[in-house]
Amino acid sequence: MNWYLKAMKQYADFSGRSRRKEYWMFNLFNAIIIISIIGVIAVLGIEDYVVMIPVGLYMLAIVMPSLALTVRRLHDQDKSGWYIFVRCIPFIGGIWFLVLMCTEGGNNANQYGLNPKKPIDNEINDIGITQV
Numbered sequence: 001m002n003w004y005l006k007a008m009k010q011y012a013d014f015s016g017r018s019r020r021k022e023y024w025m026f027n028l029f030n031a032i033i034i035i036s037i038i039g040v041i042a043v044l045g046i047e048d049y050v051v052m053i054p055v056g057l058y059m060l061a062i063v064m065p066s067l068a069l070t071v072r073r074l075h076d077q078d079k080s081g082w083y084i085f086v087r088c089i090p091f092i093g094g095i096w097f098l099v100l101m102c103t104e105g106g107n108n109a110n111q112y113g114l115n116p117k118k119p120i121d122n123e124i125n126d127i128g129i130t131q132v
Helices: 002-009 020-044 048-061 063-076 081-088 093-102
Strands: none
Touching: 002 020, 002 063, 020 048, 020 063, 020 093, 048 063, 063 081, 063 093, 081 093
């Protein structure tokens, strides 16, 4: 749940990097929420077309955080956010995009920021270390 809330707090933040775990946990919680909404409406016995209203509103609410998280996930692999359009390529685009989302990001800092898996270095630990 913390990963979902972290993505929602960075609502429209397209800069930086995000881990695989953050991306997939956000998508898992989205699936759980959507299935829960559909389940509640089914238990209440409401017409099928009415299901689309709350699901549609929820999907509309998560468009921006989902796009931002996906772009940050691509940044973790040192790829531009424009790679999101890989999904538009017929036949192989979806598979290529799935592979991109499952691939581990770089271990070092890149042009988009520090590695999100490593804690931020403390200046105290760097005292006495010379840089070449």
